[in-house]
Amino acid sequence: MPETMIITGASDGIGAAAARALSASGHTVVIVGRSAEKTKNVAASLGAEYFVADFSKLSEVRRRAAELRERYPRIDLLANNAGGIFGDRTITEDGHELTLQVNHLAPFLLTTLLMDRLVESRARVINTSSVANLSGNIDVDDLDLAAQFSPGRAYSNAKLDNILFTKELDRRFGADGISTAAFHPGVVASNFASESTSPLRVIYRSILRHTLISNEKGADTLVWLATTAPGTDWAPGEYYIKRKPGRTNRQADDAKLAGALWERSAAMVA
Numbered sequence: 001m002p003e004t005m006i007i008t009g010a011s012d013g014i015g016a017a018a019a020r021a022l023s024a025s026g027h028t029v030v031i032v033g034r035s036a037e038k039t040k041n042v043a044a045s046l047g048a049e050y051f052v053a054d055f056s057k058l059s060e061v062r063r064r065a066a067e068l069r070e071r072y073p074r075i076d077l078l079a080n081n082a083g084g085i086f087g088d089r090t091i092t093e094d095g096h097e098l099t100l101q102v103n104h105l106a107p108f109l110l111t112t113l114l115m116d117r118l119v120e121s122r123a124r125v126i127n128t129s130s131v132a133n134l135s136g137n138i139d140v141d142d143l144d145l146a147a148q149f150s151p152g153r154a155y156s157n158a159k160l161d162n163i164l165f166t167k168e169l170d171r172r173f174g175a176d177g178i179s180t181a182a183f184h185p186g187v188v189a190s191n192f193a194s195e196s197t198s199p200l201r202v203i204y205r206s207i208l209r210h211t212l213i214s215n216e217k218g219a220d221t222l223v224w225l226a227t228t229a230p231g232t233d234w235a236p237g238e239y240y241i242k243r244k245p246g247r248t249n250r251q252a253d254d255a256k257l258a259g260a261l262w263e264r265s266a267a268m269v270a
Contacts, residue, residue, distance in 0.1 A: 004072055005226060006030040008053070008107065009082030009128070013039035014185050015110030017219035018079065019046060022226060030072070032064065034082070055106035058269060059093045065113035077226050078114060080107035080162075081128040085155040089145070096268060097144040099151070103158035103240045108165060109269040115173070124179035125169060126225050129162040129182040129239060133249050140260045143268070160249050161261060163239050168258040170237030179230035183240040186216035228257050 005022055009015040011033025021048045023029045031050040033039030043050035049071070053064040068075070077086040083103040090098040096105055111118070111125055118125065136156040142163075145154055174180075224243050230236050239246050251257055 002026045003076035004027060004028045004030065004074055005077035006032060006068060006075060007079040007081055008032040011035050011042050014188055014215050014218040014222065016042045017215035018222045021219060021223045023048060025227065031087050055102045056092050056098060057103040058109060059105060061106050062113065065110055069114060069117055075114060075117050075123055076121055077124045077126065078111060078118060079126045079222060079226065080111065083128060084109065085151055087151055089149045094177045097154060099154035100143055104165065105162040105265060105269055108265045118178060119173060119176045124226060124230065125178060125180040125220055127162045127166050127182040128186055130159040131184045132156045133160040133163055133252065136249050136251065138251055138257060138261065140264045143264060160251060163248055163252045164258040164261050167237050167252065168262045174236055179236045180223050181234055181236060181238055181240060183221040183225060185218035185221065188213055188215055213252055241266050
């Protein structure tokens with residue numbers, strides 16, 4: 001049966017690849033992206049509706065959430081795929097470190113603002129994480145990394161935040177019909193990090209780019225999670241790599257930490 005699927009970060013990379021695959025399967029795909037031009041072009045190529053949102057501004061997340069609620073009486077999938085790695089420590093207009101906000105706080109806010117619609121629809125919520133979570137180290141009293149910042153540390157922590165959010169979302173709303181999972185797409189030949197000042201930009205701007213996997217391969221696990229049966233084909237609340245359970249940071253299994261992160265995140269976006 002065709003479903004309504006919202007994908008953030010879908011103006012490029014694995015988000016756009018997933019949108020193409022899901023649209024080709026007959027689903028109603030809704031494109032959300034930061035670049036107005038790219039988002040419009042991807043949507044036009046699929047005959048899809050689109051919304052533009054810059055996740056470095058929580059006011060835009062709130063507006064888009066309100067528009068999505070008004071436009072779609074049913075949401076079968078929310079794919080929180082927008083994210084990125086950045087350079088020097090930057091504070092957003094909302095007062096938060098940029099990497100944390102774009103990768104975790106904005107998706108957290110979008111999901112919670114849509115929660116009643118997602119519960120009504122018994123939706124899937126799929127969060128794009130990364131194997132970088134393995135080097136994360138979360139301190140809920142310093143999520144913005146005011147004490148010890150580096151681009152890599154900020155990104156690793158944010159990707160671990162994605163997994164902790166997934167597990168807590170399952171604990172809080174699994175019984176209400178929400179099915180959620182996180183996944184690592186692989187090291188993909190997208191524009192990820194190419195415009196940042198992170199050291200990772202070297203890979204994305206050099207001949208090393210040709211060693212990376214395609215966007216379509218990177219989107220494979222997302223498409224699989226979006227179209228197969230939770231509880232049968234995959235376990236809700238877990239983290240996947242290449243359609244199989246992946247190894248996570250030891251903090252990922254800390255239920256107390258996951259709960260504390262949820263509460264702190266809610267306070268930060270309030």
